[in-house]
Every structure is written in structure tokens, then in C-alpha cells.
Amino acid sequence: MSILCYAADMSLRIALLGLLDATGPASGYDLAKSFERSLNHVWQAGHTQIYPELVKMAADGLVAVESEGARGRKIYAITPEGAERLRSWLIEHEPTGAIRSEVALQAFLLPLLDKESAIAVVERIRARLQQRLAVLECKDPSKFGRYALNLGLSQGRSGLAWADETLAELRGLEPADQPAPAT
Amino acid sequence: MSILCYAADMSLRIALLGLLDATGPASGYDLAKSFERSLNHVWQAGHTQIYPELVKMAADGLVAVESEGARGRKIYAITPEGAERLRSWLIEHEPTGAIRSEVALQAFLLPLLDKESAIAVVERIRARLQQRLAVLECKDPSKFGRYALNLGLSQGRSGLAWADETLAELRGLEPADQPAPAT
DNA sequence: GATTGACATGTCAGCTCTTACATGTCACTC
DNA sequence: GAGTGACATGTAAGAGCTGACATGTCAATC
Secondary structure, X not given: OOOOOOOOOOHHXXXXXXXXXXXXXXXXXXHHHHHHHHHOOOOOOOHHHHHHHHHHHHHOOOEEEEEEOHHHOEEEEEOHHHHHHHHHHHHHOOOOXXXXXXXXHHXXXXXXXXXXXXXXXXXXXXXXXXXXXXXXXXXXXXXXXXXXXXXXXXXXXXXXXXXXXXXXXXXXXXXXXXXXXXX | OOOOOOOOOOHHHHHHHHHHHHHOOXXXXXXXXXXXXXXXXXXXXXXXXXXXXXXXHHHOOOEEEEEEOHHHOEEEEEOHHHHHHHHHHHHHOOOOOOOOOHHHHHHHHHHHOOHHHHHHHHHHHHHHHHHHHHXXXXXXXXXXXXXXXXXXXXXXXXXXXXXXXXXXXXXXXXXXXXXXXXX
């Protein structure tokens, strides 16, 4: 019988609707740039995902093609139905706390490595976190995405603190694999 | 001509190899439980992903079926090749910092809501973060996954702090949509 | 007028992951 | 012996996403 009732993800749609609502009509190209610029620490999507999704959203009446300019440029605008959908998702959707993080996976597996390698791995993670934090710190905290920016800064700093503590702990270990010189 | 050189994800493989290396031979069922129990805040995978992946990994020589017990139970063990692959991934793989977080997406879109709705959304996020943090705080910090556990605790606490600050800020706003009564 | 590079839109193969469906064993209780 | 629930393993459809490929415009420089 096969009763299929997929709870489709919608996150990409919501992100696109959010950008259109917040900053007005835009082309797929613009939206891809916006993703790169402002949503990058929150959600990622390339143009290869965005263009087909806009077509589907237009078919579903959530956005409308407003005009076609030079260079085949198509401007999409959010429709009232799209705005409604966006707001009800925000208000009703219980976010899954699920995180898939390669950094955390490497952290999890650290005990498999000897001390030197573990230190090298944590140092690489630290550099990566530092770099991401620096990017966020350059952003304008008065712009639209400021709440997510604050969250990203907060998480970035706590990640960095974790890396420093972990490095200190690893370096504090005596050369022997097992710690506990006294207790 | 189509020269395909996909940088396949491998993360699921690595996670499985890591569990097998850390805790010894196990069945697919055990691994699914371990995922649920110890890796849940780092990576998620259900049995429907794990069973086929173990078969592929066996075909690639990374794991071996050790024995088949009652109830059709199959015990997998990591091979030397698997252990080697695991360690080189850990040491060589530059983790993508990419995060896809529905919580952060909701945070990003907060300015689209009126004050009351925004407060409700942040309160729901806060409850969710609190709940996840409570789960982590119950875990044994001396066990294998302790580095990732520390990272999760650190991130969880900073998320909670963000929620509290954001709530305070939202509640501090005067009823009018725009703040700035003085400057 | 030729080249270069930013602008602009798309397709497709193949991998990843989730959901639903499907099957069967074993231990224990009623 | 019938039913329940934990144990145990799978398949398949379809959504989500990445990377490679493909096409064409327009403005500025050489």
C-alpha cells in the first residue's frame, strides 16, 4: 500500500524565502551570492541547488518571476503565500538539534592517536575555527543576520576555548600514553 | 570525457571504523546503538545506513565479518587496513567547518517576526538546547568520547548563553518595533 | 577584433541520508 | 500455544546535496 508521507526538509526553501523577504526581489545568482556572504555559517547552498529549487518554488506559488532582464537574468519575488509559509515554518517548526560536524568527529576520535598526532590535529582544528571566527568578526553586527551572527561568534569562541584547553591538557600529559602521575 | 574524481564523504565509514577500533568487534545492531548513545551529538546514522555501509566496507577490506552468532547476528571487526585508513583520515583530512543548523537558521530569520513571536521562538530554541545539554551532562567524562563531549558541553553552554542574552535583548525592546529610546 | 573575466543560468551523475516497509528470532508471560 | 517486546538484519523510494560539465552575455582591455 505504501503510504508515503515524507516530512520534506524545506530548509533550503525557507532560507531562500527568508532572503527574498528580508532583502527584496533577487535573481538566483544574487541569492547564491547572499548565501555565500551572509548565510554561510548557518546553511550552505550552491547555485546548482538554488536554480532548480526556485523553479519548484515558483511552481508551488511561493515565489514569482518578476522580470527578465539582460543576460537572461530572472528576478524572483516572494509571494504573500511564500511569506505566510515562511512565518509559519519559523513559528511552528521545532528545529532538530541535529549537528553533523567533521570537527566534532575528529575530536571524538582523538584518543586513537598518539600524543604528537593528537596535538597536530587539534592545532589544525584550532586554526580552522580561528579562521572562521575572523570571518564572522568582520561582519556588520547591525545587519539583518545579527542574531545568527552573535550565535556564530559565541559558538566560535567556545570552540576556540575548547581547542586551547584540549591542547593544554594534551601537552600537560607526561610522555607516557597514560596520564595520572599521582592521585 | 567526464573525469570524475569525487571526494567521497567517508564520514560514516570513519565513524564506524572509529567505534570498531575503540570498543572492539561489534554487530551492525551494536554500532547503531553506539551511534545513538555516544556519537549522537557528533554524527547521526540509523541502522538503514549502517548495514549497507558495513557490507561495502567489508568488500573494501576495511572490516571483516568475524562470526555469525544466534539470531543471524554478524560480528564485524576492523582490519589492519581499516585501522590504517582511519588514522590517515584523522591525521590528513582537513575538516570542512561547514555546519547546517536549523537552530541557527531560525536565529538568522528572527528579525522577520514580531517581538512576541521572536521571543517564543527563542524560548523554544533555548528549551531544545537545554535538553541536549542535560543529556550530555549525564555522560561519563572519562569515557572514550570525552574530547567531543567537552566540545559539545562547551558549545551547548555557549548556545544557552546566546539564548539568554537574546531573550533579554528582545524583552528589553520597547513595544515599538524600533529600539533606541536614547543614544 | 580577440581575449579575458565577471555575470548569469542551467543539467546531470552519483553520493548521502531518511522514511517506510519487510522479515525473522528468541525469551518471557498469560 | 499465543502474544508481546527486545533483538537483529535487511531493501527500496525518494529527498538532499556536491562536483563536473555546458552555454551564453556583456564590458573592458590589448
